[in-house]
Amino acid sequence: MIISVASGKGGTGKTLVASSLALSLSDDYKVQLLDCDVEEPNVHIFLRLALDQSQPVYVPIPKVDETKCTYCGKCAEVCVYNAIAVLKEKVLVFPELCHGCGACSYLCPESAITEEGREVGVVERGGSGNLELVQGRLAIGEAMAPPVIREVRKYIDPANIVIIDVSPGTSCPVVEAVKGSDFCLLVTEPTPFGLNDLSLAVEVVRKLGISCGVVINRVGIGGEGVEQYCHREGIPILLRIPLDRNIAMLYSQGIPLIEGVPRWREEFLRLFQDIKDIIAASWVAK
Numbered sequence: 001m002i003i004s005v006a007s008g009k010g011g012t013g014k015t016l017v018a019s020s021l022a023l024s025l026s027d028d029y030k031v032q033l034l035d036c037d038v039e040e041p042n043v044h045i046f047l048r049l050a051l052d053q054s055q056p057v058y059v060p061i062p063k064v065d066e067t068k069c070t071y072c073g074k075c076a077e078v079c080v081y082n083a084i085a086v087l088k089e090k091v092l093v094f095p096e097l098c099h100g101c102g103a104c105s106y107l108c109p110e111s112a113i114t115e116e117g118r119e120v121g122v123v124e125r126g127g128s129g130n131l132e133l134v135q136g137r138l139a140i141g142e143a144m145a146p147p148v149i150r151e152v153r154k155y156i157d158p159a160n161i162v163i164i165d166v167s168p169g170t171s172c173p174v175v176e177a178v179k180g181s182d183f184c185l186l187v188t189e190p191t192p193f194g195l196n197d198l199s200l201a202v203e204v205v206r207k208l209g210i211s212c213g214v215v216i217n218r219v220g221i222g223g224e225g226v227e228q229y230c231h232r233e234g235i236p237i238l239l240r241i242p243l244d245r246n247i248a249m250l251y252s253q254g255i256p257l258i259e260g261v262p263r264w265r266e267e268f269l270r271l272f273q274d275i276k277d278i279i280a281a282s283w284v285a286k
């Protein structure tokens, strides 16, 4: 079972939810927690696991053999990312723009293009007992998160419960991390900004055909807008976490909620049961 934990905006408590859920379940199940927030992976702070395995992530970029090139321009024509330009007697490649799709080398009529790997990040792994953490980390200055996320996802073992901590927002990295999930938990806060970003995230998840539910964090900070929206849209609110100084302090110290306040373990186990029930009901409906 794959459960992704996403949020339309940063700072809503997504990592708090993902790490607490994983730790609660790891008493009884084999759990993989995938940190796909590759620009700023921080789940490891809460799990305190040694990440003792590391694998670089490469994107294949074109290398032009100008002794074969006729400067026909087909490679530049086919590149939708403008990562390759053909001048009168020179082909320029812009590695930072290249997505490694391979279209230029495939379509070059002179077979003048080969590919070479460019390191864009790393996948790090570690574990203890029933819990394994796999995290992606984008190299400094790199903008292309999806290749790193794809590499993280290759470690998914369907026999486990897999929890994916998704990057905030609604752009390509979110789609790359969430797709293929059985369920998506959307973490938000009860403010107008939270509501706006939640509604955008719901749109994305619905387009992907994935069932979703909401966790409202910092209940008490704002109004009823998020609750009303969820009721209107028929989206279940599965957990409410209050605005609480103690919870904020635990988070700032990197202490998992269920360790700092053990009664929350039961809440997260109940959340998991609710998710299982929703997934089962959606299978029956199909």
Ligand code: SF4
Pocket: 064, 068, 069, 070, 071, 072, 073, 074, 075, 076, 086, 091, 107, 108, 109, 110, 111, 112, 113
């Ligand atoms: S498609 Fe091939 S031959 Fe044509 S300009 Fe590009 S590299 Fe050169």
Ligand code: SF4
Pocket: 060, 061, 062, 078, 079, 080, 081, 082, 083, 084, 097, 098, 099, 100, 101, 102, 103, 104, 105
């Ligand atoms: S591999 Fe794809 S993205 Fe990169 S230069 Fe070639 S066509 Fe463009």
